[in-house]
Amino acid sequence: MSDDNLPAYIGRDKDGAIILVCADEPEYAKDTAKSIAKVIRGGGTVERSTVAGVRAAMDTEGWGKKKPKQPVQPSLFEDTDHD
Numbered sequence: 001m002s003d004d005n006l007p008a009y010i011g012r013d014k015d016g017a018i019i020l021v022c023a024d025e026p027e028y029a030k031d032t033a034k035s036i037a038k039v040i041r042g043g044g045t046v047e048r049s050t051v052a053g054v055r056a057a058m059d060t061e062g063w064g065k066k067k068p069k070q071p072v073q074p075s076l077f078e079d080t081d082h083d
Contacts, residue, residue: 004052011039011046017064019044021054 003023009032011020020039022032036046049057 004050004055006051008049008051008054009036009046010049010054010057011036011044013039013042013044018057018061019064020046021058023051023054024048 007024009020009022009024010018011022013019020035022028022035024032039046
């Protein structure tokens with residue numbers, strides 16, 4: 001039996017780095033709640049996913065790495081000629 005559809009959580013710090021992954025197993029409900037609360041108290045966010053979603057996030061982002069920021073597009077209205 002595959003666990004891919006099992007509910008899971010991804011916790012991220014203020015910078016978007018993954019700092020928590022856990023499956024939502026009933027026998028570990030208290031531990032899961034404590035871990036999620038710790039992330040939220042620290043200013044992070046928690047998203048509900050599946051085990052497959054967690055695996056995909058870990059494959060693309062990795063553990064503890066900041067999400068790449070989108071480059072800021074320079075203003076089209078700034079005058080670059082100062083002559």
